[in-house]
Amino acid sequence: MALITSKKMFQKAYEGKYAIGAFNVNNMEIIQGIVEAAKEERSPLILQVSAGARKYARPTYLKKLVEAAIDDTGLDVVLHLDHGENFEICKQCIDDGFTSVMIDGSKHPFEENIELTKKVVDYAHKRGVVVEAELGKLAGIEDDVNVSAKDATFTDPDQAVEFVERTGVDSLAIAIGTSHGAYKFKGEPRLDFERLEKISHMLPEFPLVLHGASTVIPEFVDACNKFGGNIPGAKGVPEDMLRRASKLGVCKINIDTDLRLAMTAAIRKYLVESPDVFDPRKYLGKGRDAIKDMVKHKIKNVLDSSNTL
Numbered sequence: 001m002a003l004i005t006s007k008k009m010f011q012k013a014y015e016g017k018y019a020i021g022a023f024n025v026n027n028m029e030i031i032q033g034i035v036e037a038a039k040e041e042r043s044p045l046i047l048q049v050s051a052g053a054r055k056y057a058r059p060t061y062l063k064k065l066v067e068a069a070i071d072d073t074g075l076d077v078v079l080h081l082d083h084g085e086n087f088e089i090c091k092q093c094i095d096d097g098f099t100s101v102m103i104d105g106s107k108h109p110f111e112e113n114i115e116l117t118k119k120v121v122d123y124a125h126k127r128g129v130v131v132e133a134e135l136g137k138l139a140g141i142e143d144d145v146n147v148s149a150k151d152a153t154f155t156d157p158d159q160a161v162e163f164v165e166r167t168g169v170d171s172l173a174i175a176i177g178t179s180h181g182a183y184k185f186k187g188e189p190r191l192d193f194e195r196l197e198k199i200s201h202m203l204p205e206f207p208l209v210l211h212g213a214s215t216v217i218p219e220f221v222d223a224c225n226k227f228g229g230n231i232p233g234a235k236g237v238p239e240d241m242l243r244r245a246s247k248l249g250v251c252k253i254n255i256d257t258d259l260r261l262a263m264t265a266a267i268r269k270y271l272v273e274s275p276d277v278f279d280p281r282k283y284l285g286k287g288r289d290a291i292k293d294m295v296k297h298k299i300k301n302v303l304d305s306s307n308t309l
């Protein structure tokens with residue numbers, strides 16, 4: 001039981017045609033809910049920390065909470081930086097003991113993205129840390145987006161091969177129609193599977209990553225709205241599409257929004273139904289239970305990673 005890298009995890013997932021869930025963590029209850037689910041399901045696990053999470057919880061707290069979760073459950077866990085914006089934040093996390101970092105250079109031109117990613121890879125690999133990069137820009141397929149606009153934002157397969165060769169990166173986040181948050185599609189959900197197949201054929205055995213991969217399950221949106229929330233028109237990536245992607249080289253599936261919805265729905269419901277309660281442990285406990293149930297659901301029905309430890 002320790003902090004580990006995702007190297008072997010991804011190899012096994014690639015061969016077994018399943019995916020590893022990468023869940024965003026921001027506080028103790030979220031971490032506990034996730035690791036308890038992974039332990040009961042005997043599933044591998046990536047816990048990821050965004051810049052926003054570091055700012056909210058402050059870096060030392062999250063690192064220590066993750067270490068406590070490892071001690072408590074006996075699980076091996078990957079501690080990953082989500083969307084590192086520049087070299088400095090990646091370096092900080094590597095120096096702090098993270099086992100995996102993402103350098104997100106997707107907003108830069110191709111050559112600059114390569115240069116930045118290569119710099120992080122050089123620093124990380126010397127210290128036994130793995131690196132995820134991103135090529136292409138996340139955006140949903142809107143009905144009114146024409147083909148050339150799509151080509152400009154989605155990951156180009158030839159560029160993906162060149163990018164991986166020149167940077168030596170360990171995994172690559174690609175853009176095929178997913179996006180962050182609870183509003184991913186205006187019309188019918190669609191992903192560019194043709195593009196994914198092409199990329200995965202051209203990069204055999206190489207782990208691809210899907211960001212913005214929450215399903216935004218209607219039951220949880222409805223529960224939020226029923227108990228005082230106001231999040232109309234939320235829509236995510238259908239579960240069958242995620243399962244299909246995991247058979248095509250996608251080894252890491254990022255999930256944050258579905259955890260937020262599950263926790264918020266549970267807390268809203270509890271507070272409305274128990275107006276006399278003002279003990280935070282009561283409603284945060286409900287939030288933690290909801291996170292655990294959601295992660296179990298993902299492991300069993302989307303990732304297919306149960307009993308693979």
Ligand SMILES: O=C(CO)COP(=O)(O)O
Pocket residue numbers: 024082083179180181182210211212213214215254255256257258
């Ligand atoms: O990609 C993510 C974190 O990097 C999370 O995506 P969602 O907003 O779909 O959960």
Ligand SMILES: O=C[C@H](O)COP(=O)(O)O
Pocket residue numbers: 024050051052053082083180181256257
């Ligand atoms: O990629 C985005 C994740 O959902 C993290 O979100 P955040 O930056 O608000 O922590």
Ligand SMILES: [Zn+2]
Pocket residue numbers: 083104106134138
């Ligand atoms: Zn990005």
Ligand SMILES: [Zn+2]
Pocket residue numbers: 083180211212254
């Ligand atoms: Zn992301």
